[in-house]
Amino acid sequence: MSLRVEAAGKTFRSRRGARVVALDGVDLEAKDGELLVVVGPSGSGKSTLLRAIAGLEPLDTGRVVIGDRDVTALPAARRDVAMVFQDAALFPHLSVAANIGIGERARGVREVDDRVRSVAAVLGVDHLLARMPAELSGGERQRVALARMLIRVPAVCLLDEPLSSVDAESRARLRAEIRSVHRSLGVPMVHVTHDQVEAMAMGDRVAVMSAAASSSATRPPRSTPGPRPRLSRGSSGRCR
Numbered sequence: 001m002s003l004r005v006e007a008a009g010k011t012f013r014s015r016r017g018a019r020v021v022a023l024d025g026v027d028l029e030a031k032d033g034e035l036l037v038v039v040g041p042s043g044s045g046k047s048t049l050l051r052a053i054a055g056l057e058p059l060d061t062g063r064v065v066i067g068d069r070d071v072t073a074l075p076a077a078r079r080d081v082a083m084v085f086q087d088a089a090l091f092p093h094l095s096v097a098a099n100i101g102i103g104e105r106a107r108g109v110r111e112v113d114d115r116v117r118s119v120a121a122v123l124g125v126d127h128l129l130a131r132m133p134a135e136l137s138g139g140e141r142q143r144v145a146l147a148r149m150l151i152r153v154p155a156v157c158l159l160d161e162p163l164s165s166v167d168a169e170s171r172a173r174l175r176a177e178i179r180s181v182h183r184s185l186g187v188p189m190v191h192v193t194h195d196q197v198e199a200m201a202m203g204d205r206v207a208v209m210s211a212a213a214s215s216s217a218t219r220p221p222r223s224t225p226g227p228r229p230r231l232s233r234g235s236s237g238r239c240r
């Protein structure tokens with residue numbers, strides 16, 4: 001199943017009423033089983049793009065297609081998209097085990113404990129299941145967030161700078177773990193980062209988003225041609 005974003009446009013209004021063009025005709029495709037890394041400077045619209053794919057931010061124009069389903073008008077809960085955020089976004093009042101199983105329980109699945117234990121073992125957090133999020137390191141929190149994503153196979157996985165707040169050593173290990181999670185899921189994964197080294201190390205392909213038309217580019221690290229994400233910020237921005 002592939003993910004396609006077609007001509008996505010999104011403009012925000014700042015509190016002072018100024019228009020902020022976050023996405024201006026962005027096209028993006030992640031093929032079935034592909035790990036597409038999106039890099040770009042701060043403010044280039046990476047998070048807005050992921051939030052739009054997840055259904056957390058409505059697009060002004062364009063569409064999001066997963067497989068043969070146009071999900072543009074569907075709420076987040078009906079898109080079958082799993083997302084890991086920069087800060088892991090764990091529920092602070094729930095244990096690690098409850099955090100990992102919460103999505104399945106919300107979907108009405110009853111027997112989740114065994115799956116929580118086995119997915120926690122895969123991510124090396126099975127010894128932390130009884131702890132609360134405040135008692136975890138940054139790397140451990142991200143592993144728990146990855147376990148929450150891995151507990152079932154979604155149609156699409158999105159990762160929004162999941163490694164930015166972990167130390168260098170954990171980051172290297174987590175990169176490898178994310179790639180291995182991706183291989184085991186076999187679904188399209190879009191990983192956002194502003195770290196070009198991380199992008200080149202992890203991506204099957206790399207898409208570069210840039211606010212400045214003059215530096216906009218697509219840079220595939222391997223032989224396959226990259227997608228052509230287009231983005232502009234500000235009313236004068238253009239796309240390439």
Ligand SMILES: Nc1ncnc2c1ncn2[C@@H]1O[C@H](COP(=O)(O)OP(=O)(O)OP(=O)(O)O)[C@@H](O)[C@H]1O
Nearest residue numbers: 012013014020022041042043044045046047048049
């Ligand atoms: N809710 C909002 N209201 C107003 N402007 C917003 C809102 N969300 C994002 N923006 C603006 O849209 C643009 C794109 O923001 P976005 O967070 O998508 O960028 P980003 O590439 O993810 O940045 P970073 O790497 O810093 O996380 C920025 O100029 C930002 O200020």
